[in-house]
Amino acid sequence: MKLKQDDVILFIGDSITDVGRNREDGYNLGSGYPLMVAGALSARYPELQLQFLNRGIGGNKIGDLKERWETDCLDLKPNVVSILIGINDTWHAIGQDKFATADYLDFFEATYRQLLEDVRNQLDAQIVILEPFVLSEPIDRLEWRKDLDPRIQIVRRLANEFATDFIPLDGLLNEMGMKTSYAYLTGDDGVHPTTAGHGIIAQEWLKRVD
Template sequence: MKNFNKLIIACMLSLFGLTNLHSQDWADLNQFKEENSKLPAVQENEDRILFMGNSITIGWLNNRPEFFKDKPYINRGISGQTTPQMLVRFRQDVIDLKPKVVVLLAGTNDIAGNTGPSTLEMIMNNIKGMSEMAKANDIKVILSSTLPAYDYPWKPGLEPAGKIIALNKMIKEYTELNGHIYLDYFSAMVDERNGLPKKYARDEVHPTVAGYKVMEPLVEAAIVKALDQ
């Protein structure tokens, strides 16, 4: 009976979201904690580049590890993340690692509502916040366009294509006004539906190797430009 009562109490607490509140890690601050602690200090002539983002960013490392091999590239993508989560972990996963350049790719999960409803203005405010933090710490900023998406397989029917176009316009205008670099993946990958074709992403959201091969020369050109600023 005692164990049954404990089970009932645990279920009730879980129902109201009251279990283990202090152990929750909403922004995944522990995801890279150990890797960050083991990362060597930046060398004097090292052009460390930090890739910050979601599943598209970490999927790059998983699917195309050779692109990152023997380069001063650090990948800090976390699957499913939205811009408020990235903003929370931006200091520990970007600034404290002292890169010369940060490449930010974000926004699609916000539009999908992964952490709740989000307006384009809310997304931009988070992107601006990360950009301002980077700039204040002498880190060059590359803001990537959000990749095309006609629909989200995990949340169909949201019709994200138009929102992505509008968000990318906002990102581009912000980079032009603030001296950052706009990295336009969208134009190189979009199809006639304003979506991501299956040749670049089987689920039309997450790039395949072919998709990443389109992105790689674009990001490398942006990195060269940022380092030359």
């Protein structure tokens, strides 16, 4: 990924991106990986005067993202669109008939593809896709794999199809969790990153910048 003068970098997704941002302040970045990336890039390239926006909203699924895609993405005319979405599509379906069904996964893929096509057709923007993830503790998170693993494969296919920058967070964070501890990276729920977890995500994001 190459950045240029006055580029607008948009982070969009769910609570993992939101991280307590003040939604009344359009320039507030929250306290997670978007803030870390913004700080690092601003220090690395002060002459570019980059602008950073966070439009993560806690609890969002792919359908929620679609509903606000025009307002929170296309209308902002970003030069870089960074997307992390999908864990709530799994989490919110636990115990429901649609969990891990072909129709439910097909909806995810079709909707995600439409969002990417909108960016490609309406913006001159680079895309960064971060795959959804869940760590292996608490132990019941292993059951989530029935729905999440095919969802991750969908995201990987789309990243390849649209030739985006891609960050394979699920494998990366689980491997790191085995070396340290899962709780060190995502606290007690296997989903929401700690400061260390956000730091790793930011570090991987920054590796995609030339």
